[in-house]
Structures are given as C-alpha cells and as structure tokens.
Amino acid sequence: MREILTALDGLAPGLSHRAMDSVHGHDDRWNGALDVRSLAAASVGLAAASARELAGANGRSPVEITAALPEIVAAFASVSQLRIGGRTVPGFAPCSGFFRTADGWLRTHANYPHHRARLFHALGIDHDDALEPALARLTSRDAESRIVAEGGVAARVVSESEWRREAPSDPGPWLHILAGDLDTSGRHRSPRPDGHPWRPVHPHVAGVPLPLHGVRVVSLTRVIAGPTAAKFLAALGADVIRVDPPAIPELLGQHLDTDLGVRCASRDLYDPTAAADLAALLGQADVLLSGYRPGSLTALGLDAALVGERFPHLVHVELSAWEPTGPRAGTRGFDSIVQAATGIAHRYGSTDGTGLWRPGALPVQALDHATGYGMAAAACALLAAGRSGHARLSLERTARVLLDGGGGAGRSHPSPSTDPRPETVELTTEHGKVTCVPAPVRIDGRRPPVLPPLPAC
Numbered sequence: 001m002r003e004i005l006t007a008l009d010g011l012a013p014g015l016s017h018r019a020m021d022s023v024h025g026h027d028d029r030w031n032g033a034l035d036v037r038s039l040a041a042a043s044v045g046l047a048a049a050s051a052r053e054l055a056g057a058n059g060r061s062p063v064e065i066t067a068a069l070p071e072i073v074a075a076f077a078s079v080s081q082l083r084i085g086g087r088t089v090p091g092f093a094p095c096s097g098f099f100r101t102a103d104g105w106l107r108t109h110a111n112y113p114h115h116r117a118r119l120f121h122a123l124g125i126d127h128d129d130a131l132e133p134a135l136a137r138l139t140s141r142d143a144e145s146r147i148v149a150e151g152g153v154a155a156r157v158v159s160e161s162e163w164r165r166e167a168p169s170d171p172g173p174w175l176h177i178l179a180g181d182l183d184t185s186g187r188h189r190s191p192r193p194d195g196h197p198w199r200p201v202h203p204h205v206a207g208v209p210l211p212l213h214g215v216r217v218v219s220l221t222r223v224i225a226g227p228t229a230a231k232f233l234a235a236l237g238a239d240v241i242r243v244d245p246p247a248i249p250e251l252l253g254q255h256l257d258t259d260l261g262v263r264c265a266s267r268d269l270y271d272p273t274a275a276a277d278l279a280a281l282l283g284q285a286d287v288l289l290s291g292y293r294p295g296s297l298t299a300l301g302l303d304a305a306l307v308g309e310r311f312p313h314l315v316h317v318e319l320s321a322w323e324p325t326g327p328r329a330g331t332r333g334f335d336s337i338v339q340a341a342t343g344i345a346h347r348y349g350s351t352d353g354t355g356l357w358r359p360g361a362l363p364v365q366a367l368d369h370a371t372g373y374g375m376a377a378a379a380c381a382l383l384a385a386g387r388s389g390h391a392r393l394s395l396e397r398t399a400r401v402l403l404d405g406g407g408g409a410g411r412s413h414p415s416p417s418t419d420p421r422p423e424t425v426e427l428t429t430e431h432g433k434v435t436c437v438p439a440p441v442r443i444d445g446r447r448p449p450v451l452p453p454l455p456a457c
Contacts, residue, residue, distance in 0.1 A: 160343025210237025221291030228372025265456035
C-alpha cells in the first residue's frame, strides 16, 4: 500500500519509512480476495509515524509510537468485540443489507431511523417485510435513484470494471492536502474566553505527558471513519471534543466503540448561542475534523472554504464518502455502500447452497477505519510541519487504493493471533461495564490509559 505510506512524504520527507517501521508483529486473519491487512497496517503506521513527528515538533522527549498488527486487526473489527454489560451489540439493521432487484442487487443502509424512514418513503412502504418485494419490482439503477432522491442511502452492486468506467480516470492523491503558510512562531489561537471548556482530560503515563498533550481537536464526524481519527488522537493525549446534533443521536454501540477518551456534546448549531460556543472552541483549537456530506455544513459557515476564512489557523481534515468529481459526488454514503458501488462487494461475492450468486463484503469496515487513520495522520503531519490548511479524503478513494493493491493471501479461515497481549479492555461507564477495543497504539511499548467517553463540560 505504497500510496498510503508515501501520502505525507511531501510534508515530512522519509515519513513512509518511519511508517513502515511503526508496525510490527504478525497476524494471519483476513486472508481473502483483497489485501485488507496491508491497508490496515499502512494506514495505522502512517498515523503512528505522523503522531511521533508532531510529538517531536512540540518538544516532547523522544518516544516510540508503534502498533502491533494483532491489535490493528482487533481495532478494525472493534465493534464486533464490543460488549455492553456482557451483551453483544446488534449489527446491521434488518433493512440494511443486500437485496435482489429485477436485474441484480442493491445495497441499502438504514441503521439510523431517519435513513430507514427515507428508504420507506422512497419505496412507498411502511414495514420491514415490504422492502424485499418492493425492490424486486425495480431495476437496481431505478431503486438507487429513487432512494437517493429522497435522502436515503443505497447503491447498486456493480463489478469493478463497471465502476471504473464511470469513476474519474485521474482521482488525485489518496490524501489531498492544501497547506497554509509555514508558521514558525507557533500556533495562533484567539484569546481564551472565560469559562472555555478546554482542559486536560487524560492521565499521564508514569507522570510523563502523553505525546499529543496540548493538541486541541473539534470533531464534527459520525459513524466510524471520523470518530476513529478522534479516538486515535485522544488515545495519544489530544483533547478532543465531539459535537453531535441533538435530533440525530449516535447509536449507542458506535458511541461506546469510537468515542473512548473523547468528550461528547449534543448541540443544535443552528441555535446562535450554540454556534457562538462552537466558534469559540474552534478559535482555540488546532484541528477540525468534519465528516458530513459535502455542502451540508455550508449554512453553518463550516464548509472548507468558510473554515479557511474564519479560522485560518486551523488544520481542517475533511471526509466524504465519494470522490469529489465522481458520479456520486456530494451524496450520502457509508463504507458498506461504497463497497457495493466500487466492485468490492462483487469481488467478494459467492454462490450459496441453492446455486444463487450473492454479493459479499470485506471482513471488516476497512474503508472507514483506514480513512480514519489517514485523517489522524494528516492532522498530525500538518501540525508537525507548523502549517494550517485543508486535507481531504474519501472512502471511495480508499476503496481504489485497496482495489489497486491487488489480491490478498488467498482464502482461509481466520486463525488465532500469535500475539499474547489482550486486545480488549474493560471500562466502567454510565451504561455499565463495557468491554471494548482501544486504539491500536503503544507508547514506548505500553498501551496508554484508556478512558470511556466523557462529557464535554
């Protein structure tokens, strides 16, 4: 996955070599059609090496920031290992999945109630059991078009060659960066207002500040990719505040899986007071992570251009589902939807016991996780170089990297990890005992303290 490893060499020459050296150990899970292990190792290695660059630039004592491959594999599959009070967390909702259409297959996503409602409205149905027959009467293209037009989320299952015929022939780099001017005088933040909520929240390792202590991050992201970046930065000591709209609360499992060590708040940013509070946060922050559909934050003054004008000191790392010049640019999407639209689901398809061919999926939500670590890497590398600016990634572009990377090591059943260290930790939260997978990072060989999600104020 050289494209990932070298993505930031322009900001930190030789970073790709340090990224390769940051990951060690062996794990033989995920053997399959595509090289998911290498994608995971490269993205986490780049994030770890970039974090080490930032720690050094901030004057921290030299530390080793590394990741073990078994812990990376566990982190990419973290939600499957999450337990709340000893119970597993439900996976995809009944209306999220592959469904046959009149001429093929469609992938839907309806885990969130508002997406389920839009799906139902688009198809004129009112209960789960009506979904399958409704889609069977439509072509895949017609079904996707109707659902997307109503603000729902769906994609036709196509082959890789079909996707490439419509996708941009020159998509640009995996990690697109527009860096600001070199800042040799330190980060410029607006004056700190009284009562401002920024404060250190992490315990230190043996009394030594964590490598990213003092870095301030605001996260306007949801689901997996953006929160994965926030979780990684928080694990290394960054102070991360996540802000969600109160009308669309995060799913409990997603929250407990990806918000470890992150302070979470629910605010209606259309309310002038809440908007002013967020502006105060951003005035004091170093990094803004955003992961909403392109254009959806414009009315709030938080799209890329307006953020650059209002907060020129910030590193703004933006995530979208789709490449900005492709046929689905600007529409909603999730990892599973991108897999269907790019040919990955087709690549993992197989014939069932009845002789029916069915599409398949990656062993984990690898596009989300790898892109999330890319977001964290971009934030750290820009800060380490003393630059503000804008970085952009997409799940579709990560899918392209995975497809271009060639096949995996052949199909086999997963085997146990050869690394004896535990992959999960147990935390006490307001929801009871939670068993979860922390960020796959170690500082001088030791896992940093793992904290549950925290209140913002």
